[in-house]
Amino acid sequence: MLRTTQWLLRTTAVIVIGVETLAFGRDRSATADAATATALAVSCIALALWALLEARGELRARRGTVLALLLTVIAVAAGSVSTQHGSSMIGVAVVAVVAAGTQTELATSWYIASAAAVAIAAGGLATDADTGSVLGYLLIVLVSLLAGHQRRSYRVQAEQSALLLQQVEQLRAEQRRVAVLDERARIAREIHDVLAHSLGALGIQIQAARALLEDHDCSDSDGNGHCHAGVERADEVLAVAQRMAGDGLTETRRAVNALRTDTASLDRQLATMAQEHRxxxxxxxxxxxDGDAAPLQSEQTLAVARVAQESLTNAAKHAPHREIQIVVLYEEEAVTLTVANALAPDGADAPTAGFTTVGFATVNGGYGLTGMRERLLLLGGTLTAGVDDGRWTVVAKVPR
Structure with missing residues (x-):
């Protein structure tokens, strides 16, 4: 649309200049009229070739060489007769020079403008034109070249702005894609942590129930009710396991819903976990x-809470009925969570309440620690785990 408008303006300008020059010019000799008509014809032919090649898209393919040649022909032909008395052909030369400043390289545009200036000066000398008129035409050529350069600057800025806008849109699309991938990874971690905790605890209860049934075999009962008591105890354990399965499903739903909602404070979550574990x-x-409790970001709170949850599950698996200590230290630049539990000695009975020693199996050993480390690394935190003074200790630290 813009190109069509430009060509309509150019064509209209050349027609008006041609009519004014040939039909309404006065006080000119036949030789001057012939020269002006020839220059106008040459200019029109060059303009027609320019329009045809631009419409076919061949000017850009030839790196502007043909365009530079055509503009030079127009500028020289129109400039050479522009000093004729009453001639308006300087307007055709202006069209060529402005186009040169807009569409050609800087050096090429100056070359075309210089050719037009030389043609004007030569024409002025040949016709004994007034020096002031010649200088005025030369100034018009210079202003036209600068105007073309200004248009070129606007065009380049517009192209760069369009390219920058396209790059911004691509960047936003990439950011949205990365955000979706991060959200998927976050959901996967949340569901894994909830299921690992719930199913791990559920497995412990089921193994305890099986151990009770094996230890209280009714075929060897002494008739004192031990078999009946064992079955009752196993039924109680299985009831707890069933309740834990339902709680695990509820927690999984809560984990998914909590991904986009605010979470409870860290102290409150840890207190709930401790009570439930007991x-x-x-x-x-x-x-x-320890320290002055301060609110954390939801991602930080969730990460630290999951570390505590995973540590409690591991303690129940590997050291059942052993004392567990959870310490939260609020510092100025970081929050540190320490979960430590006494190790169960090999071959020793776990204390009491009707339970006998059971060698609880683990599932995906070590994967929970890996998941916790990955979660904290995303927040710039750290995690260490190992035996310290006869206690299995997990230390998680996140920056504030």
């Missing part, structure tokens, strides 16, 4: 908060 696993859990 109820389900009959283990002493001590929670201590």
């Amino acid at each position: 109820r389900l696993h009959r283990s002493a859990v001590r929670l201590r908060i």
Whole structure:
């Protein structure tokens, strides 16, 4: 649309200039009229070739050489007769020079403008034109060249702006894609943590029930009710396991819903975990908060809570009924969570409440620690785990 408008303006300008020059010019000799008509014809032919090649898209393919040649022909032909008395052919030369400043290289545009200036000066000398008129035409050529350069600058800025806008849109699309991938990874971690905790605890209860049934075999009962008591105890354990399965499903749903909602404070979540662990696993859990508690970002709170949850599950698997200590230290630049539990000695009976020693199996050993480390690394935190002074200790640290 813009190109069509430009050509309509150019064509209209050349027609108006041609009519004014040939039909309404006065005080000119026949020789001057012939020269002007020839220059106008040459200019029109060059303009027609320019329009045809541009419409066919061949000017850009030839790197502007043909365009530069055509503009030079127009500028020289029109400039050479522009000093004729009453001639308006300088307008055709202006069209060529402006186009040169807009569409050709800088050096080429100056070359075309210089050719037009030389043609004007030569024409002025040949016709004994007034020096002021010649200088005025030369100034018009210079202003036309600068105007063409200004148009070129606007065009380049527009192209760069369009390219930058396209790059910004591509960047936003890439950011949206990365955000979707991050959200998927986050959901996977959340569901894994919830299921690993729930199913791990459920497996412990089922193994305990099987151990009770094996230890209280009714075929060897002494008739004192031991078999009946064992079955009752196993039924109680299985009831707890069934309740834990339902709780695990509920927690999974909550984990997915919590991905886009605010989470409870870290202290509150840890207190709930400690209370639930005492109820389900009959283990002493001590929670201590050191320092001035301060709210954390939801991602940080969730990460630290999952570390505590995974540590409690591991303690129930590997050291059942052993004391667990949870310490949260609020510092100025970081929050540190420490979960430590006493190790169960090999061959020793786990204390009591009707349970006998059971060698609980683990599932995906070590994967929970890997998941916790990955979660904390995303937040710039760290995680260490190992035996310290006879206690299995997990230390998680996240920056504030």
